[in-house]
Amino acid sequence: DTGVSQDPRHKITKRGQNVTFRCDPISEHNRLYWYRQTLGQGPEFLTYFQNEAQLEKSRLLSDRFSAERPKGSFSTLEIQRTEQGDSAMYLCASSYGTETSTDTQYFGPGTRLTVL
Amino acid sequence: RKEVEQDPGPFNVPEGATVAFNCTYSNSASQSFFWYRQDCRKEPKLLMSVYSSGNEDGRFTAQLNRASQYISLLIRDSKLSDSATYLCVVTQLSGNTPLVFGKGTRLSVIA
Numbered sequence: 403d404t405g406v407s408q409d410p411r412h413k414i415t416k417r418g419q420n421v422t423f424r425c426d427p428i429s430e431h432n433r434l435y436w437y438r439q440t441l442g443q444g445p446e447f448l449t450y451f452q453n454e455a456q457l458e459k460s461r462l463l464s465d466r467f468s469a470e471r472p473k474g475s476f477s478t479l480e481i482q483r484t485e486q487g488d489s490a491m492y493l494c495a496s497s498y499g500t501e502t503s504t505d506t507q508y509f510g511p512g513t514r515l516t517v518l
Numbered sequence: 519r520k521e522v523e524q525d526p527g528p529f530n531v532p533e534g535a536t537v538a539f540n541c542t543y544s545n546s547a548s549q550s551f552f553w554y555r556q557d558c559r560k561e562p563k564l565l566m567s568v569y570s571s572g573n574e575d576g577r578f579t580a581q582l583n584r585a586s587q588y589i590s591l592l593i594r595d596s597k598l599s600d601s602a603t604y605l606c607v608v609t610q611l612s613g614n615t616p617l618v619f620g621k622g623t624r625l626s627v628i629a
């Protein structure tokens with residue numbers, strides 16, 4: 403399977419715990435995005451990498467959230483001191499893009515987080 | 519005001535019906551437009567891009583009206599397998615930026 407993969411697919415944690423999610427993009431893709439989706443809403447942008455550089459962060463990404471893409475390949479999203487409001491589906495997407503082209507984002511299956 | 523607005527539905531239609539979804543966007547700087555499909559508890563998947571000239575892919579037709587900041591999706595001859603949530607999506611630049619999603623419109627095609 404050469405699509406975007408995410409791990410774990412489901413995570414249940416207690417409030418106050420830290421969690422880390424991993425995303426493996428399609429191998430030749432230089433761009434990687436994190437989105438969050440809650441029930442009844444469309445996905446909302448969190449942050450975006452081009453290669454290893456984190457180029458944009460949403461206001462939704464509080465201090466408790468951090469994302470990395472250390473070698474420009476896989477990415478991790480960590481949430482510290484989780485809160486019940488963090489319960490959501492965390493979606494990763496990747497694309498190959500240049501300054502002048504329109505790139506198509508391909509989504510992974512998501513990590514569903516439940517904070518008790 | 520939300521940046522992308524859609525009627526959440528649900529739209530319940532019989533097989534074979536024609537159904538249309540509408541979407542409006544507030545940012546006049548938006549440059550790229552898409553419809554994504556999302557099945558229950560699955561990830562969004564690109565259905566089609568939307569161009570000013572309108573475009574068609576089989577039973578699906580998408581239209582863009584930049585003056586009215588309005589996007590539409592028409593599905594002809596609905597199939598049971600078309601049941602899903604349809605997400606209207608815009609970006610500010612030519613696809614090189616994060617996607618901005620509407621809440622989605624839920625479609626149920628009934629036998």
